[in-house]
Amino acid sequence: MSNLNFPSQLLERAVNEFSRLPGIGKKSALRLALFILKQESEEVTRFVEAVKTLRDDIHYCRVCFNISDSGICDICNDKNRDHTLVCVVESIRDVIAIENTGQFKGIYHVLGGLISPMDGMGPDDLNIDSLVSKVNERKVKEIIFALSATMEGDTTNFYIYRKIAGSNVDITSLARGVAVGDELEYADEVTLGRSIVNRLPFENIE
Amino acid sequence: MSNLNFPSQLLERAVNEFSRLPGIGKKSALRLALFILKQESEEVTRFVEAVKTLRDDIHYCRVCFNISDSGICDICNDKNRDHTLVCVVESIRDVIAIENTGQFKGIYHVLGGLISPMDGMGPDDLNIDSLVSKVNERKVKEIIFALSATMEGDTTNFYIYRKIAGSNVDITSLARGVAVGDELEYADEVTLGRSIVNRLPFENIE
Numbered sequence: 147m148s149n150l151n152f153p154s155q156l157l158e159r160a161v162n163e164f165s166r167l168p169g170i171g172k173k174s175a176l177r178l179a180l181f182i183l184k185q186e187s188e189e190v191t192r193f194v195e196a197v198k199t200l201r202d203d204i205h206y207c208r209v210c211f212n213i214s215d216s217g218i219c220d221i222c223n224d225k226n227r228d229h230t231l232v233c234v235v236e237s238i239r240d241v242i243a244i245e246n247t248g249q250f251k252g253i254y255h256v257l258g259g260l261i262s263p264m265d266g267m268g269p270d271d272l273n274i275d276s277l278v279s280k281v282n283e284r285k286v287k288e289i290i291f292a293l294s295a296t297m298e299g300d301t302t303n304f305y306i307y308r309k310i311a312g313s314n315v316d317i318t319s320l321a322r323g324v325a326v327g328d329e330l331e332y333a334d335e336v337t338l339g340r341s342i343v344n345r346l347p348f349e350n351i352e
Numbered sequence: 353m354s355n356l357n358f359p360s361q362l363l364e365r366a367v368n369e370f371s372r373l374p375g376i377g378k379k380s381a382l383r384l385a386l387f388i389l390k391q392e393s394e395e396v397t398r399f400v401e402a403v404k405t406l407r408d409d410i411h412y413c414r415v416c417f418n419i420s421d422s423g424i425c426d427i428c429n430d431k432n433r434d435h436t437l438v439c440v441v442e443s444i445r446d447v448i449a450i451e452n453t454g455q456f457k458g459i460y461h462v463l464g465g466l467i468s469p470m471d472g473m474g475p476d477d478l479n480i481d482s483l484v485s486k487v488n489e490r491k492v493k494e495i496i497f498a499l500s501a502t503m504e505g506d507t508t509n510f511y512i513y514r515k516i517a518g519s520n521v522d523i524t525s526l527a528r529g530v531a532v533g534d535e536l537e538y539a540d541e542v543t544l545g546r547s548i549v550n551r552l553p554f555e556n557i558e
Contacts, residue, residue: 187407
């Protein structure tokens with residue numbers, strides 16, 4: 147499908163644009179373009195306006211860098227949440243995922259990525275200084291690292307840890323272990339090993 | 353993921369629009385929306401303009417109903433192609449697929465669907481009358497049915513066949529058989545059966 151001949155340049159252009167989206171190959175892009183052709187013009191207008199205004203009108207919360215429709219996001223504006231408990235995440239996507247568990251009542255701090263020298267991402271490219279400031283201003287009692295369990299995630303955890311280790315703040319990390327519902331024999335060795343080392347008193351298991 | 357809480361209505365709207373596309377669930381739609389957020393504004397403008405102009409500026413060939421950037425498509429305009437040989441297909445997608453084989457030098461006739469009473473598609477919803485007219489005007493020597501090997505495809509084949517059976521036109525259909533490269537033991541029984549019944553002299557196999 148790499149050298150498709152298109153009967154129309156308009157179609158070819160739309161297919162090329164769709165195939166730039168993540169996870170969309172040429173064949174899926176063609177299906178999407180032909181779907182667009184079958185829609186009412188008003189529906190397509192609604193679609194493209196939603197995409198364009200998302201890009202151009204979005205705001206980022208100036209407290210936690212979550213996206214928001216105004217200057218401060220709904221979570222940071224919520225007085226019922228614990229503003230001394232900050233969950234550090236890589237991206238907006240993680241905020242949405244954790245919010246949907248309904249288990250967290252603190253606030254967030256979105257780094258905007260992870261330290262990854264291979265990808266040219268250094269500490270200065272991330273929202274780390276503002277996190278350190280929050281801690282130094284003694285607004286925060288506990289920081290929860292909720293980054294990916296990868297080398298980049300661990301590097302970022304360690305970098306931030308060193309920056310704030312002197313402060314009077316509790317530093318915790320997401321529990322790692324066998325996933326709920328998983329059969330033991332299919333858990334990988336590292337996860338299984340960690341879950342034995344970090345075992346909990348049985349009455350603490352929820 | 354059915355009841356995601358979004359930190360922004362702009363994001364929620366874009367995710368809802370993306371998830372209306374075929375094959376895109378809520379989770380993929382969120383990934384696409386977050387990808388859009390990371391793009392330059394000009395890139396997003398280019399994307400939405402390509403989609404909008406595809407829908408609003410596209411033309412359909414008035415001879416074969418293929419899409420086209422003008423009134424008659426490049427294939428119908430090509431004098432080197434055999435205009436007496438018409439391949440009947442369901443959709444534009446099939447035109448693109450057959451063109452990419454490089455094996456067909458006739459022209460096409462795009463029905464725009466298949467007869468499917470379950471989906472409320474009757475013969476009058478398809479470009480069948482114009483096909484019958486072409487045959488009656490004796491412009492066509494051979495019609496090749498290249499519709500899906502499904503009940504809807506067979507029904508449509510049969511309907512068109514009855515409409516033009518009296519005309520002096522050859523009616524053929526795509527060969528059905530074991531796919532090139534397939535191992536025999538994995539071919540389904542019906543296909544295998546048909547390929548035995550419709551076996552060819554060995555020297556005709558390409």
